[in-house]
Amino acid sequence: MEGKETLLEAISRLKREKNAVIMAHYYQREEVQRIADRVGDSLALARYAATTSADVIVMCGVHFMGETAKILCPDKKVIVPGGREAGCSLADSCEAGAFRRFIEEHPGHTVISYVNTSAAVKALTDIVVTSGNALKIVDSLPQEEKIIFGPDRNLGGYINALTGRDMVLWPGACHVHDRFSLEAILEMKRQHPGAKVLVHPECKRPLQLIADKVGSTAALLDFAREDEATEFIVVTESGILFEMQRACPDKTFLPAPGEDMSCRCNECEYMKMGTLEGVLEALRSGEPEVTVDEATARMAVKPILRMLELSK
Numbered sequence: 156m157e158g159k160e161t162l163l164e165a166i167s168r169l170k171r172e173k174n175a176v177i178m179a180h181y182y183q184r185e186e187v188q189r190i191a192d193r194v195g196d197s198l199a200l201a202r203y204a205a206t207t208s209a210d211v212i213v214m215c216g217v218h219f220m221g222e223t224a225k226i227l228c229p230d231k232k233v234i235v236p237g238g239r240e241a242g243c244s245l246a247d248s249c250e251a252g253a254f255r256r257f258i259e260e261h262p263g264h265t266v267i268s269y270v271n272t273s274a275a276v277k278a279l280t281d282i283v284v285t286s287g288n289a290l291k292i293v294d295s296l297p298q299e300e301k302i303i304f305g306p307d308r309n310l311g312g313y314i315n316a317l318t319g320r321d322m323v324l325w326p327g328a329c330h331v332h333d334r335f336s337l338e339a340i341l342e343m344k345r346q347h348p349g350a351k352v353l354v355h356p357e358c359k360r361p362l363q364l365i366a367d368k369v370g371s372t373a374a375l376l377d378f379a380r381e382d383e384a385t386e387f388i389v390v391t392e393s394g395i396l397f398e399m400q401r402a403c404p405d406k407t408f409l410p411a412p413g414e415d416m417s418c419r420c421n422e423c424e425y426m427k428m429g430t431l432e433g434v435l436e437a438l439r440s441g442e443p444e445v446t447v448d449e450a451t452a453r454m455a456v457k458p459i460l461r462m463l464e465l466s467k
Contacts, residue, residue, distance in 0.1 A: 162431055166190060169438035175211035177434060178203060180220065181372045182394035182426040187215050187434065194398060196373045197223075197270045198285040202463065204228055213437050214445075215429040217243045221445035222274040226452050226459060236433030238443030241425050243271055245357075248327035249306035251275035257303070261323050264301040267293065268458070271329070272306060274447045278454035283462045286356055287371035290314055292465050293322070309333065313356040313363055331392050331423045332357035339412040341365070343388055350409065351384045355391035362390055379403055393421045 170177065178200050179191035188194050193203045197220065204212060204224040211232045214221040221235035235241055249268075254276050258266055268280040269289070277283055284292050293302065293314050304311035305325030309332065315322055335358055344350065344365075353375040354366035363369050368378040372395050379387055379399050389396060390411040399408045410421045437443075447455070 162435060163190065166431065166435050166438060169435070173211050173438060174209050175213055175438060176207050176209035177213045177215060178224075179215035179429070180217075180394070180426065181376075181398055182392040182423055183215050183429045184394070184427060185397040186431050187429045188394075188397055190431065190434070191215060196285065196287055196371050198287045198371070198466065199373065200224070201227065201270070201285075201459065205463065207231075211438075211441075213434060215434065217241045217246075217425050218445070219243055219246045219271060219273060222447055222455075223270060223277075223459065225445045225447050226274060226277070226456050229447075229449075229452060232441060233445040234437040234441065235443065235445055236430070236437045237425075237428035241428045243425060244330035245269070245271040245307055245327055246273055246276075249273075249276055249325055251279065254305060254325065255279055257305070257325060261301075261303055264303045264323060265296065266303045266305075267322075268305055269307050269310060270462075274451050274455045276306075277458055278451045280455075280458040281461070282465070283458040285371065285462075286310060287373055288462065288466045289356075290317060292462065293318060293320065295465055307357055309359055309363075310356045312360055313369065316360075329357045331421065333359065335359070335362055335390055335411055335421070337361045337365070340388060340390060343409065343412065347386055347388065347409065349384065350386040350388045350407075351382065352388045353378060353390060358390055366390070375399075376402060379406065379408070391421075392423050392426060394423075394426060 177191045178193045179188050205227045212224050214224050214235050221233050225233040266281045270285045302322040304322040306327030308324045308326050311324040351367035354362050354369050356369050386407045388409050393410040396408045
């Protein structure tokens with residue numbers, strides 16, 4: 156305990172000395188969420204990054220989140236503990252050169268990209284979206300407008316189903332959300348018949364269809380707070396269970412399994428690279444710093460700002 160207290164004290168001291176803010180995604184480890192100044196989903200963290208007065212942003216998440224913060228705050232130092240190794244399977248599924256060719260094959264389309272993309276892909280995009288605002292933003296466009304949606308085929312398919320649109324979908328997926336098992340979750344539901352099923356829209360369509368609620372991490376958290384049910388099966392990365400349990404201490408949250416009931420494939424190994432030791436080292440050394448070249452940043456900031464405007 157003494158060593159842990161010393162670690163926390165060092166983080167607090169360096170944060171004050173360097174006028175730093177610590178932001179953490181809901182999928183981070185519990186101990187990282189506990190010491191963060193702001194915890195949220197991608198939309199909340201982007202909004203806060205755009206307004207913070209801190210000189211240094213320690214983004215406890217994955218690399219694309221650090222790039223988004225840097226694009227919005229070019230005058231600030233942005234550090235992602237874990238660096239480029241803290242990647243994202245969904246962002247990696249959409250390489251910028253290939254996405255450019257995909258766009259060229261579908262001329263006359265508005266390009267909407269999920270925030271889980273590299274800065275280079277955002278620079279090719281007209282509007283960036285998150286899982287929390289994608290439906291609202293797509294709905295704001297004329298029904299007849301031709302749209303490319305990338306890179307998540309499951310989220311894009313979900314929006315197509317709700318809106319009756321026929322957006323052209325890039326065939327990417329999150330390796331965590333794409334491997335949840337319908338059969339295992341139905342078995343879990345049989346074992347917990349009163350539990351409601353909360354599903355992230357990055358999951359496959361059959362899981363969306365059995366859900367009591369489909370939504371972003373923030374939307375699932377709000378549903379759990381407000382719903383009268385006392386037990387929930389949570390079909391997204393298991394890091395969100397910490398905030399759900401903290402917000403609703405009298406309720407039970409069950410992480411959904413993968414292909415078998417003992418599988419731990421509801422954890423993202425990239426998100427779990429964030430540690431207290433990594434946060435401390437980032438504050439001490441100022442590394443690994445996130446950089447985005449100016450030309451890319453100038454193009455990428457436009458669709459991000461449009462997202463923030465359309466999300467009001």
